[in-house]
Ligand SMILES: [Fe+2]
C-alpha cells in the first residue's frame with residue numbers, strides 16, 4: 255500500500271462537493287452582512303437571523319473535518335516506519351506507542367463521524383448540503399511525523415477545541431440539549447487528541463531542539479492560515495472563541511495562547527485594512 259496518500263484521491267461519493275476553503279467561508283447562506291460587507295458573521299447566537307443556517311454550516315464543516323481527522327490519523331498509523339528513534343536510513347521512524355495513540359484516535363474520530371451525521375440530521379441537514387475543503391487532511395500529508403502531529407493535533411484539533419466549545423455554548427443558549435451534549439462529548443475527546451500532539455511533540459524532540467523549533471513554526475503557519483480575518487479570537491463578537499481552559503488541559507501554556515490571540519488580532523486588523531482599502535478604491 256502506498257505511503258502519503260494524495261488528498262485528491264480520498265474516497266467520497268457523489269454527495270460530497272469539494273471547494274477551496276475561501277469559497278466555503280464566503281458561502282452566502284452563512285455570511286451575515288449586517289456588520290458591513292465582508293465583515294464576517296460575528297458571534298454565533300440564537301438571536302441572529304441566520305443562526306440556524308450558520309450553525310448547520312459550521313456543523314457540516316465539523317462533520318467533514320471528522321472524516322479527514324479519521325483519514326489523517328489512519329495514515330499516520332501506516333505512513334511511517336516503527337522505531338524507538340529516527341535513524342539515518344529511517345529519519346521518519348516513530349515509536350510503536352505513537353501509532354497506538356493514532357489508532358485510538360481513529361476510533362474516536364469514527365465515533366465523531368457517526369455523531370456528526372446524526373446531529374446534522376437532527377439539525378435538518380443532508381450530507382453534502384454544504385461543501386468540503388480538505389485542509390485538515392492536507393496538513394496530515396506532511397512527511398515529517400513531528401510536523402504532521404504538531405500541525406494536525408495541536409493547530410487544527412486545537413481549533414476544533416475552540417469550535418466545539420463555541421457550538422456547545424450555542425447549544426446551551428439555544429436550549430438544544432442534543433447539540434450541547436454531542437459537542438461536549440466530542441470536545442472531551444479533542445482535548446485528548448491535542449494533548450497527544452503536545453506530549454509527542456515534547457517526547458520526540460526532547461533531544462532535538464531544532465526539530466522542535468521547526469514543528470512549532472509549522473504549527474504557527476497553520477494557526478495563521480486558520481485565523482482567517484480573526485475568525486477565532488477573544489473579542490465579544492469573535493465567531494469562534496479561544497477556549498483557554500480546555501487548551502490548558504491539552505498542554506498549551508499561557509504564552510502560546512497569548513500568541514494565538516495575537517495572531518488572531520493581527521489577522522483581524524489585516525482584514526479590516528484590506529476592506530477599508532477596497533472600499534476606498536470602489537468607484
Ligand atoms: Fe474529532
Ligand SMILES: [Fe+2]
Nearest residue numbers: 323411444447
Ligand atoms: Fe480529533
